[in-house]
Amino acid sequence: MSADRTTPALEVAGVAHTFGRRRALDDCSFTVPAGAVTALVGRNGAGKSTLLRAAAGLLRPDSGEVRVFGEPAGDGSLPRIGYVAQQAPLYPMLTVAQTLTVGSRLNPRWDAAYAHRLADDADLPGAARVGTLPAGHRSRLALVMALAKRPDLLLLDEPLAPLDPVARTEVAGTLMADVAERGTTVVLSSHVVADIDGVCDRVVVLTEGRVRLAAEVEAALDGHLVAVGAGIEFSAFDSSEVVEVRAAGADATALIRPTGSAPSGGLAWHRPTLEELLLGYLRTPTRQVPTA
Ligand SMILES: Nc1ncnc2c1ncn2[C@@H]1O[C@H](COP(=O)(O)OP(=O)(O)OP(=O)(O)O)[C@@H](O)[C@H]1O
Known part of the structure; x- marks a missing residue:
């Protein structure tokens, strides 16, 4: 099933969440159209992971609403979502091949041929134990697991951070190919402007739990x-x-x-460069600017 292109892939409306006395998200609202590749940008602690977990249905925010393809985020939306958390959680004692087998058993939409092609492209040795893989390879395996699930919405928490520069461009290419082929919607968090430039067509800037800017990249650059x-x-x-x-x-x-x-x-x-635009917002955390 390909993504429904009329309903937004992700709608975040007035979402707020606190951990104890720490406000992680504060009245966040934005929409991600189906088929878009969106960068979620923010400094450490800005709330990116919390927002991605809420989108994945793994965290119920204190208030506000998160919808995935029109349905409330939660168990119902899970089969359509591929989510890769920052630590790329995998079973360290399993081999790469066993990990792919587990993926095939747990996911009804699993595409085994695609999984093996992606694993080969990433030079992941089938017999290697996951716990012995370098961090970059573990991260690529986690991405293979998410993509082979054939999700309509892919939520990636700093997917490129553990990767060397060559692997970064390879993974960006894999994502772009998946988007072009299937219209997958991607939301990825990142600190690195070079990883976003040319890859993402939309940007959401979070500072201290608030959405400062949510717009198409080109429109945002034209508008500043x-x-x-x-x-x-x-x-x-x-x-x-x-x-x-x-x-x-x-x-x-x-x-x-x-x-x-x-x-x-x-x-x-x-006209600002993307770096000038993003840094301008990230360096001024408290000012309130309406979203586009
Ligand atoms: N489980 C938790 N318990 C307590 N506080 C938390 C928890 N998860 C996140 N926080 C706090 O919520 C705020 C937002 O954290 P979050 O991890 O979402 O930010 P982030 O933008 O993903 O940061 P980073 O770029 O460092 O990963 C931070 O102040 C963080 O310390």
């Missing part, structure tokens, strides 16, 4: 500008439009989300 000038010149903008100002000698550099037309006159400005 980096302006360089004396601080006073930024007064042309409403304070709500200024995401971040950084002093640089007599001048300052600002990330701005203009609500009107682009500035004219003495202010030099350019």
Whole structure:
């Protein structure tokens, strides 16, 4: 069954969650259309893993609603979801081949041929015990397990972090091929802009448990500008439009989300790079900016 492209793959509405006195998620709302590849970006502790667990139906948030293809996240949505947690939980005593066999027995939609092809592509030796594999190989095996389940929604918690640069590009290529072939929806968390650029078509930025930006990457880049000038010149903008100002000698550099037309006159400005956009938000955790 391919993904239903009319219903959003993931809808997060007003989701809040606390652990003890620690607020992990605060009124989070965003939508992921079916077939999109979305980066969930945030600093350590921003709430990315908590949000992914809620999307996977493994954590029931204190308030708000999470829907997967229109159904409340939970046991019912599980067969359509492939979820890989940060620690890539696998049985260390099993071999790679045994792990794939377990996957085939537990998942009704398991694609054995695809699993073996992906394992071969990742150079995973069938006879090797999982516990003896390097972290990067364990992470790739966890991804094989998630993909061979043939999910409609793939939730990946920092999938590229344990990988070397070559493996990163290989895994990104595998994900892109799956998306192109099956229209799989992917939500992956990452800290690394290079891993997101060219791979993800949407971005959700979380700071301190709040959604600061949720938009298509190109629309977000078009909707912001980096302006360089004396601080006073930024007064042309409403304070709500200024995401971040950084002093640089007599001048300052600002990330701005203009609500009107682009500035004219003495202010030099350019379209932000993805790194400038994301860093501007990540460095200013508390300012509230509406989502696109
Ligand atoms: N089981 C838990 N018990 C208590 N606090 C938790 C628990 N899980 C997460 N937290 C706290 O909730 C906040 C959000 O954590 P979360 O792991 O979701 O962030 P993250 O963005 O995934 O971070 P990282 O990039 O470091 O993985 C943090 O302050 C974290 O310490």
